[in-house]
Amino acid sequence: MEETSDIVLSVEGLHKVFKDFWGRPRAKAVNGIDFEVKRGEVFGLLGPNGSGKSTTIKMLLGLLHPTRGKIHVLGKPPRDVQSKVRIGYLPEESYLYPYLTARETLDFYGRLFDLSGPERRQRIDQLLEMVGLQHTGRRTIKEFSKGMARRIGLAQALINNPEIVILDEPTSGLDPIGTRQVKDLIQTLAERGKTVFLSSHLLADVEDVCDRIAILYAGQVQAEGSIVDLLQVDEHYLVPLSGLTPDQLQNVLRVLRETLGAEPELEHPRRNLEQFFMEVISKARASGGEISGAGAGKQVADYLQGAEETSGGGDVLEEILKERAPEPSPAAADPASEPVAPAGEDLDGRIDQLLGDQGDPKDE
């Protein structure tokens, strides 16, 4: 199968049966699944533990052999070594060499892609800064916390500036800041035309970042489609209202009551726990508290973004708080203040050089 412009990953009638020492079937991990992933989309594979997510990913990478079925990654069979130059993979666990430092680990993976010495060093510096591990010095991976090891795992998956990023449980073991950072990174990579294929059982994470999902259970796809199509409840509506006086609110409720013939439900919106957590940590950091693990990191490595934007990589915590800060009400807004570009736009601009040598597929 030749690589088409649209489909970068396709799976057809995939089966995987694990056998015992004597060749007898022991477990049916994948039982006839089909799906396709288009270029530039974020595709999520969901399912409970043991549903076949990791087995499917390992077959996509040629680490396991399908019992039956066809797989094409970038138009090639999964065991094609050359196509792996264009793939980045974060395994489920942080599969790293315990006696190497963070820098040595990334240097090793960079060498596997034949990156030149200066390029390797440049990317390693930027990736370490991005994942907040630039100050780990000579500490070896075995001394890292699970979250820190996960961050290095993510960095190694991006060392080759891949076209397809395959992430197996990418937020597993990360703190809320790291989780938010990974989710923002996934969205940013997708905006720049990269395809992200991820598996997770953390539903909120998948909902935040995925365009399309497939839900696996007992090795079969139980549901597949875009997040919007699958989750939208057509019969219900949500009307966000803000800045209403009590009188105005009563008027609105009266109109609704008369129109619907029933009492409408009224609730105050709440901040979510993630936003509250970010605010608390931000205050703690402002008061000078320090931790020995990973820092907050920068949003995106410079080599994954535009040259003209490379100096704009700020602290991820500040970025998140900026992004999620409630918009000032018209009455409270300072008329003299300059209009501010949304943080997402700023982030988008900062990765313009993402595919400096391969171009942005969306622009082609």
Add this chain to the structure above:
Amino acid sequence: MIAIAWLTALETVRQPICLILTTSAVLFIGVLPLVVNYTFGETGKVIRDSGLAVFLLMGVLLSTYAACLSITREMKSGTISAVLSKPVNRTLFLLAKFAGITGIILLYCLLVAVAVIMSERTVSELYEIDFYSAGSLLVAPFVAYLIAGLINYFSDRNFVSNAFALQFIVVMLAFVWTGFVDRTGAMQAFGLLYNWKLIPAAMLLTMALLTLLAIAVTLATRLDAVPTLVICSVVLMVGLLSDYFFGRHAETWWWAEIGYAVIPNWQHFWVVDGLTGGGEIQWSVVWATGRYALLYTTGVLCLAVSLFNFSEIK
């Protein structure tokens, strides 16, 4: 391939067990002359036999452990899946692993061979100990550990790998320095008191260890660490008695012929008896055994590559 071989070597020397085995071998060989000095003229032979036996035993443990660490443990822990998801050919991966461990085994063999030569010199005079040779050999590992400790304290560099490298360097320096002094401490031409005839024996043992390493790597592609260690031990013991078990029946029984061909005959590699009474090992023997080891290792590695290429990384 170079990156993987280098990483394999680095990960191996950063394992504390690697350092412990190497230091134990050097110290055990260094202490031997102090223990067996009064053995009615057989001292040199006892030192040679015991020293080379320690050389082989520790080398077997090191090579099988390194193979299990590099292949089995990586398959178990999953590091191998991260590497093979990159543009890495499986055949080259396995050969690079073998090459990386081979580098460490060669360093070990050189270090321990030098220790055996220094140890034999220590008792080359009846009932007298050469304290220049004994002292420098016994002190060298401690000097290496001290320097590695200081480096670790001041610059936070890895203690274990530095101690391994420094131990090698300090023992080599001790060997060179001792080579220039006689038993009274007076300067002399280099190496007059060393028994250079031990070199072919050490080379043969090195070949034996590399052959065993190839077997361990092959087993490690499919088996866990414990079965790999057990099978390697059995192959070593059966191979040492290959002539008895298989050789004498090889022309009569088909199973003996197969066993004689498949199990490596370690007797070809253990020819230290040839040094008794001032004898020496002919280079033609080393050359012939080298060809045997090369052919056997190549065959076993072909099997390893085949097994690894069809294995699944779970």
